[in-house]
Amino acid sequence: MFRYFVLWLVIGLAGCVSPQYQTAYRFTPPPAGAGKVCLTRCDASLAQCKNQCAAKTSQCLAKARSQAQSELPVLLGAWEREILVWEKAMDRYETELRFWEMEMRQRRLMYDLQRDVRPCRPGERHCTRYPHRPHFGYPRAWDRPESPGPAPKRPTLASETARIQAETCPNDCGCDANYRQCYASCGGNVQAYQVCIKNCGG
Known part of the structure; x- marks a missing residue:
């Protein structure tokens, strides 16, 4: 029953995801005449700007790759030290987890045995008394060993180039x-509006 409740809860929450919007623009040209000539200059400036931007981006990408190549050996050395620490922590965690699971099995077994023992009658002195457990099921577990988490990700030339590019390249x-x-400025009308791009619903 509880599983079905969780399933319906997840489905309900998935349906509550907010839609995501992106700003788009609607262009209405100016009347014929000087405005049309002015727009031609705007188009030429836009093309020139995009060409210059592409050249800057290409140069920045090459610089980012060169920087990543020079920094990668140091990053790999740091990663190797981190992975050694992580492996030791993971070995310790797996050992503690095995002992924890063994202890839990023993506790469950003792709980099952205690549950079947005849309870003491009121006023009876010579009998075995066990603690009352008001909650349902097995006794609550003490803290489970904490996992060290996923292994540190090994840096690569591609990942470092992408990171530097995202930080430095426009x-x-x-x-x-x-x-x-x-x-x-040429007399045209530019109107912004929102367009749904994700979780739009129907």
Whole structure:
């Protein structure tokens, strides 16, 4: 019964996920004439900005890869030390977990045996008394050994290049924002609106 309750709870929560929206723009051109010529200059500036942005991104990517190559040996050395510490912690955890499981089996066995023993009658002195357990099921377990967690991830040239690129390389050169500003200055109308991109529901 409890499993079905948890299942329905998970399904219900999944249905409560908020939708995600992204801003889009609707462009209405200006009347014919000088406005059209002005938009041509905006288009040329946008193309030039994107070409320059692509060149900067390419240069930044090459620099990030070179930096990752120089830093990788140091990072690998640190990772090797971390993995040794983690392996020792994992060995200790697995040993403690085995003892914990053995102790739990013994406690469950003792609980089952105690549950079948005749309880003491009121006023009876020479009998075996066991603690009353108001909760249902087996006695509560003491703290389970804590896992050291997943192993440290080994750094690679690709992962370090991607990390440095994300930290140092621009992903937006402002070309689109400048174009919208130029479009509006030419007499065009730029209207922002929201578009659902995830968890949109029907």
